[in-house]
Amino acid sequence: MSTSTHPPLVTKKxxxxxxxxxxxxxxxxxxALEKFSALGFAASSIAAIARNAGMxxxxxxxxxxxxxxxxxxxxxxxxxxxxxxxxxxxGQSPDELVDSLIDNLYHRLTPRAVALIRLLIVEAHRxxxxxxxxxxxxxxxxxxxxxxxxxxxxxxxxxxxxxxTQDFNFTTIPLLYAAVxxxxxxxxxxxxxxxxxKEAHRNLLxxxxxxxxxxxxxxxx
Amino acid sequence: MSTSTHPPLVTKKxxxxxxxxxxxxxxxxxxALEKFSALGFAASSIAAIARNAGMxxxxxxxxxxxxxxxxxxxxxxxxxxxxxxxxxxxGQSPDELVDSLIDNLYHRLTPRAVALIRLLIVEAHRxxxxxxxxxxxxxxxxxxxxxxxxxxxxxxxxxxxxxxTQDFNFTTIPLLYAAVxxxxxxxxxxxxxxxxxKEAHRNLLxxxxxxxxxxxxxxxx
Amino acid sequence: MSTSTHPPLVTKKxxxxxxxxxxxxxxxxxxALEKFSALGFAASSIAAIARNAGMxxxxxxxxxxxxxxxxxxxxxxxxxxxxxxxxxxxGQSPDELVDSLIDNLYHRLTPRAVALIRLLIVEAHRxxxxxxxxxxxxxxxxxxxxxxxxxxxxxxxxxxxxxxTQDFNFTTIPLLYAAVxxxxxxxxxxxxxxxxxKEAHRNLLxxxxxxxxxxxxxxxx
Amino acid sequence: MSTSTHPPLVTKKxxxxxxxxxxxxxxxxxxALEKFSALGFAASSIAAIARNAGMxxxxxxxxxxxxxxxxxxxxxxxxxxxxxxxxxxxGQSPDELVDSLIDNLYHRLTPRAVALIRLLIVEAHRxxxxxxxxxxxxxxxxxxxxxxxxxxxxxxxxxxxxxxTQDFNFTTIPLLYAAVxxxxxxxxxxxxxxxxxKEAHRNLLxxxxxxxxxxxxxxxx
DNA sequence: CATGAATGAGTGTTCATTCAT
DNA sequence: TATGAATGAACACTCATTCAT
Numbered sequence: 001m002s003t004s005t006h007p008p009l010v011t012k013k014x015x016x017x018x019x020x021x022x023x024x025x026x027x028x029x030x031x032a033l034e035k036f037s038a039l040g041f042a043a044s045s046i047a048a049i050a051r052n053a054g055m056x057x058x059x060x061x062x063x064x065x066x067x068x069x070x071x072x073x074x075x076x077x078x079x080x081x082x083x084x085x086x087x088x089x090x091g092q093s094p095d096e097l098v099d100s101l102i103d104n105l106y107h108r109l110t111p112r113a114v115a116l117i118r119l120l121i122v123e124a125h126r127x128x129x130x131x132x133x134x135x136x137x138x139x140x141x142x143x144x145x146x147x148x149x150x151x152x153x154x155x156x157x158x159x160x161x162x163x164x165t166q167d168f169n170f171t172t173i174p175l176l177y178a179a180v181x182x183x184x185x186x187x188x189x190x191x192x193x194x195x196x197x198k199e200a201h202r203n204l205l206x207x208x209x210x211x212x213x214x215x216x217x218x219x220x221x
Numbered sequence: 222m223s224t225s226t227h228p229p230l231v232t233k234k235x236x237x238x239x240x241x242x243x244x245x246x247x248x249x250x251x252x253a254l255e256k257f258s259a260l261g262f263a264a265s266s267i268a269a270i271a272r273n274a275g276m277x278x279x280x281x282x283x284x285x286x287x288x289x290x291x292x293x294x295x296x297x298x299x300x301x302x303x304x305x306x307x308x309x310x311x312g313q314s315p316d317e318l319v320d321s322l323i324d325n326l327y328h329r330l331t332p333r334a335v336a337l338i339r340l341l342i343v344e345a346h347r348x349x350x351x352x353x354x355x356x357x358x359x360x361x362x363x364x365x366x367x368x369x370x371x372x373x374x375x376x377x378x379x380x381x382x383x384x385x386t387q388d389f390n391f392t393t394i395p396l397l398y399a400a401v402x403x404x405x406x407x408x409x410x411x412x413x414x415x416x417x418x419k420e421a422h423r424n425l426l427x428x429x430x431x432x433x434x435x436x437x438x439x440x441x442x
Numbered sequence: 443m444s445t446s447t448h449p450p451l452v453t454k455k456x457x458x459x460x461x462x463x464x465x466x467x468x469x470x471x472x473x474a475l476e477k478f479s480a481l482g483f484a485a486s487s488i489a490a491i492a493r494n495a496g497m498x499x500x501x502x503x504x505x506x507x508x509x510x511x512x513x514x515x516x517x518x519x520x521x522x523x524x525x526x527x528x529x530x531x532x533g534q535s536p537d538e539l540v541d542s543l544i545d546n547l548y549h550r551l552t553p554r555a556v557a558l559i560r561l562l563i564v565e566a567h568r569x570x571x572x573x574x575x576x577x578x579x580x581x582x583x584x585x586x587x588x589x590x591x592x593x594x595x596x597x598x599x600x601x602x603x604x605x606x607t608q609d610f611n612f613t614t615i616p617l618l619y620a621a622v623x624x625x626x627x628x629x630x631x632x633x634x635x636x637x638x639x640k641e642a643h644r645n646l647l648x649x650x651x652x653x654x655x656x657x658x659x660x661x662x663x
Numbered sequence: 664m665s666t667s668t669h670p671p672l673v674t675k676k677x678x679x680x681x682x683x684x685x686x687x688x689x690x691x692x693x694x695a696l697e698k699f700s701a702l703g704f705a706a707s708s709i710a711a712i713a714r715n716a717g718m719x720x721x722x723x724x725x726x727x728x729x730x731x732x733x734x735x736x737x738x739x740x741x742x743x744x745x746x747x748x749x750x751x752x753x754g755q756s757p758d759e760l761v762d763s764l765i766d767n768l769y770h771r772l773t774p775r776a777v778a779l780i781r782l783l784i785v786e787a788h789r790x791x792x793x794x795x796x797x798x799x800x801x802x803x804x805x806x807x808x809x810x811x812x813x814x815x816x817x818x819x820x821x822x823x824x825x826x827x828t829q830d831f832n833f834t835t836i837p838l839l840y841a842a843v844x845x846x847x848x849x850x851x852x853x854x855x856x857x858x859x860x861k862e863a864h865r866n867l868l869x870x871x872x873x874x875x876x877x878x879x880x881x882x883x884x
Numbered sequence: 885c886a887t888g889a890a891t892g893a894g895t896g897t898t899c900a901t902t903c904a905t
Numbered sequence: 906t907a908t909g910a911a912t913g914a915a916c917a918c919t920c921a922t923t924c925a926t
Binding site: 890892904 | 907908909910911912913914915916917918919920921922923924925926
């Protein structure tokens with residue numbers, strides 16, 4: 001009845017496009033990321049994802065074997081470790097180093113990254129192997145790389161030895177605080193907090209890195 | 222299904238227990254916390270919560286009007302700000318202060334507290350008002366109280382002025398890192414990490430608070 | 443929670459009034475009539491009837507054994523044949539007779555009567571024995587009584603013999619039309635239609651009863 | 664449970680039939696009419712309708728959005744005004760006219776028609792717009808058409824002017840009485856009453872239409 | 885590859901009814 | 906008598922998934 005009462009309406013269904021599998025897979029994973037990160041796994045229906053991806057439900061099952069498979073493929077895809085490691089420029093002063101570190105860290109904390117971390121927290125129990133892999137393939141190497149860079153700077157005298165340089169990861173933890181803030185606060189408030197945390201973080205690093213005035217600097221100027 | 226293959230298994234009918242509403246409400250909220258924090262809101266079925274609470278589904282609806290109401294009541298209940306503020310003992314040395322602070326912070330990071338924070342992150346969009354209230358009634362006051370305690374210690378000379386004493390909250394952020402670790406890692410690994418982070422945090426504070434050796438102690442404003 | 447947030451509110455529960463059974467039964471049947479006739483049997487919940495009657499659900503079961511029993515008792519009560527038969531005044535002219543008949547018929551078509559007939563139609567399948575009894579105890583006797591009164595009037599010459607006087611029931615059928623109208627149309631429209639039908643009915647009877655002008659009055663059997 | 668005690672009972676799985684939507688819609692509407700008119704809206708479960716229609720519950724929701732939508736579609740479909748208007752044959756005598764009118768009216772009072780009217784009465788409050796539409800699109804035009812046909816017959820002298828010819832609708836009201844009888848009485852009794860009313864109605868019209876003997880007929884023979 | 889039609893198993897919720905007090 | 910608490914059975918509806926085309 002409802003169909004017969006309406007005039008054509010047509011909806012421009014674009015009639016059964018036939019696309020290469022990789023394209024379809026990408027469409028699906030994009031749509032899945034959007035839905036899953038907005039609503040979580042259980043609350044995201046296959047119907048909604050399909051609609052979002054612009055195809056039929058059944059077609060999802062042509063490209064993936066189940067909802068879980070989509071979820072896993074999606075996480076696997078988006079959690080792939082970002083390769084680009086910003087190498088510190090040779091002639092930077094410690095202050096410039098801090099600034100570039102902060103800017104880089106917070107630049108990477110995109111909404112999508114936040115959504116992914118959130119999803120990881122939400123659904124950790126569902127895909128523990130992925131979480132573990134993410135830890136080991138992304139986080140731990142990143143930490144090690146960063147620490148070794150710091151160590152090098154210290155050994156060249158660019159940085160003074162402090163409590164922070166020994167456990168440098170802790171200096172990046174406020175980033176996590178920023179991320180969690182983005183997850184919890186509503187849009188607008190989140191933006192404000194983001195900047196506050198970022199600048200406080202920057203200040204903190206600037207101060208911590210500075211050798212205590214009047215104190216003998218770390219063995220050598 | 223697994224239950225139906227077994228014989229009765231005693232069936233534990235225990236007749237119909239009649240309990241005061243507050244007791245039932247507590248049973249329900251406990252069960253709800255367990256389920257919701259393990260699976261999230263959408264994936265926790267009323268049937269499972271009822272089973273968990275040891276009563277019929279229908280009885281949940283005698284005490285709460287809906288699944289949402291249960292969720293909200295549960296969060297409201299458990300997020301009530303913990304009042305007990307550990308006042309720093311008068312004659313404590315800064316090192317003792319740090320130790321008691323660390324022990325106190327990590328002592329409060331119980332599995333239940335982690336589960337609640339996780340839930341808050343997971344379902345923030347469902348109950349933004351509760352998140353906001355939690356921020357304003359629990360987090361912000363706690364921060365302010367802590368900062369003012371630090372300020373007092375600084376003014377009495379118990380603590381030297383450093384970058385950390387100015388923005389003291391940042392020194393507690395590793396706690397959040399510990400919490401997120403608990404959310405993401407499987408049980409066993411989580412326990413290990415917990416201790417590692419805790420002790421690293423403790424060391425950091427000890428070092429940061431210690432006046433640089435050989436340097437004139439904070440003799441000046 | 444909801445209870446604890448509100449102040450007393452008290453609601454003046456009038457605290458467990460203890461009333462004689464007949465009073466309670468009446469309260470229940472009144473409430474049941476209201477609900478059942480408004481919503482039908484299936485859509486009227488025991489909870490709603492109890493609320494309407496100002497008592498607890500459980501108390502309904504003290505006075506009646508089931509929802510069906512309430513329904514049946516209610517119909518039995520309200521369908522009891524109305525005894526008051528308006529005897530035609532001796533010296534009335536045929537026109538006065540018609541007027542009093544019409545007024546009487548339509549006066550009895552109260553909203554409650556309409557609701558009951560409606561209910562009878564709606565739930566006839568549920569209580570066929572009541573419908574039958576109503577037919578036999580109320581409708582048929584009423585018809586017979588009316589026909590015999592008409593016959594008497596005819597035999598005394600007060601009414602002329604016409605097609606209508608032979609099957610007098612048919613002359614009251616427009617009343618049913620009025621009743622159905624009340625069931626189908628919304629309040630306001632129903633009121634208007636009611637009057638229209640009533641007056642058309644009156645006119646019809648006046649004309650039918652009138653001997654054809656110029657024709658020999660019912661001079662013959 | 665009853666099914667599980669029996670052996671398979673063949674189970675009639677017949678695999679999964681794939682039918683065009685219009686066919687399914689019809690099956691559903693037929694089944695819905697049967698159930699709704701037998702039990703009313705509230706007492707007809709979707710499960711029963713689905714069983715009746717020979718498909719799964721879920722499939723109902725593929726073709727209709729809700730139980731209400733089914734109900735409305737069903738009424739809309741069956742209440743569509745029947746177009747076939749029996750034109751009176753040119754050379755008919757008044758008596759023949761009456762006979763064809765009666766036969767036609769009562770022929771259309773099929774069980775399905777009765778069920779629909781009953782449903783309309785039962786659930787008028789649920790779909791007042793449909794009731795109104797039915798009145799305006801079906802009943803009122805039918806009345807007007809009939810009256811105009813009568814007027815024409817009167818003007819050609821085929822019918823004499825009487826009280827009935829002025830308000831001809833009233834002469835068809837006994838049909839409503841027959842309909843209500845069908846709703847209230849059990850099958851068998853209903854059949855008997857149906858014929859009685861029909862013939863009484865026929866007689867009445869025959870007599871009313873006949874010019875009073877000895878009286879000057881309406882101006883001309 | 886793509887889809888509309890189909891379904892079994894489940895969802896949250898309501899109900900008539902019973903029980904303990 | 907009266908009731909608040911409790912429940913099994915049903916309810917309308919949704920879901921992930923499959924099948925025929």
